[in-house]
Amino acid sequence: MDRNDSGIIEADTAGIPRIAAVLAEGFADDAVMNWTLGSPRPQKLMFAQLARHVYLPRGAGQLLRHGGEDAAACLWLREGQSRDLPLWPTVRVAAAVTRHGGPGAVLRTLGMESRMDRKHPAFPHVYLFAVAVRPGFQGRGLGKKMLAPMLAYCDARGLPAYLENSKARNLPFYRGLGFEVIEELDPGPGCSPLWLMLRQAREGRPS
Numbered sequence: 001m002d003r004n005d006s007g008i009i010e011a012d013t014a015g016i017p018r019i020a021a022v023l024a025e026g027f028a029d030d031a032v033m034n035w036t037l038g039s040p041r042p043q044k045l046m047f048a049q050l051a052r053h054v055y056l057p058r059g060a061g062q063l064l065r066h067g068g069e070d071a072a073a074c075l076w077l078r079e080g081q082s083r084d085l086p087l088w089p090t091v092r093v094a095a096a097v098t099r100h101g102g103p104g105a106v107l108r109t110l111g112m113e114s115r116m117d118r119k120h121p122a123f124p125h126v127y128l129f130a131v132a133v134r135p136g137f138q139g140r141g142l143g144k145k146m147l148a149p150m151l152a153y154c155d156a157r158g159l160p161a162y163l164e165n166s167k168a169r170n171l172p173f174y175r176g177l178g179f180e181v182i183e184e185l186d187p188g189p190g191c192s193p194l195w196l197m198l199r200q201a202r203e204g205r206p207s
Contacts, residue, residue: 009148011061013052015207019061020048022073027134032166035191036108038101045096049089051075055129055158058082063148066137072146074131079124079159083117112187118185119196126154143173151177151199156200160169165191165195178202 011019022046034040051061059077063070077083085093097105098103120127128150133143156159164185165174171181179197187194 005066009063009065016048016051017061018063018070019051019073020044022070022134023130025045030166031188031192036112036154037097038105040102041044042096046093048095050085053086053089054083064142071137072142073132074146075129076150077127077129079126086132087115116164125160128161141192155201159201160201163197165176165197
């Protein structure tokens with residue numbers, strides 16, 4: 001993997017720990033994920049397993065370097081690709097979730113995955129699974145820069161992009177990129193909403 005001091009890097013397997021570290025830091029305060037997993041502690045392992053077995057081989061994992069540091073990361077899936085995690089990585093993640101969040105967290109995770117699967121658009125689309133800017137780098141436009149390659153990919157192919165947003169404060173950011181809320185999902189008692197968002201391709205316009 002290219003180790004430039006600035007710019008976006010296409011990650012390979014060697015970059016998985018770095019992607020997982022940035023995403024885990026960015027999602028450490030995520031109310032929906034913490035309600036589901038029961039704790040932020042399984043997040044790094046979960047992101048690493050998903051990057052290795054799902055998103056790098058079937059989509060893309062990218063890091064944004066800023067000032068010589070890993071400032072942001074994202075994982076996304078190309079059209080027509082499965083989100084399913086193979087059995088052994090699933091067992092590893094489930095064991096970590098059970099250890100840190102208890103058996104109830106595993107049931108919540110499975111239930112949430114099933115609900116989100118049912119909500120995915122039936123038509124071809126690109127799926128943005130996760131994007132995060134580390135807290136010390138927020139407010140500098142790095143989130144928009146991080147997503148520019150994915151949005152350019154969508155626009156070049158005339159594909160919509162889909163995501164689940166778990167933070168109300170991020171709604172204006174995603175709307176600024178062309179995403180609109182298509183449904184508000186209630187994960188369960190005591191959990192904040194999840195906003196399902198869709199962006200149509202922009203013909204002849206920069207992302």
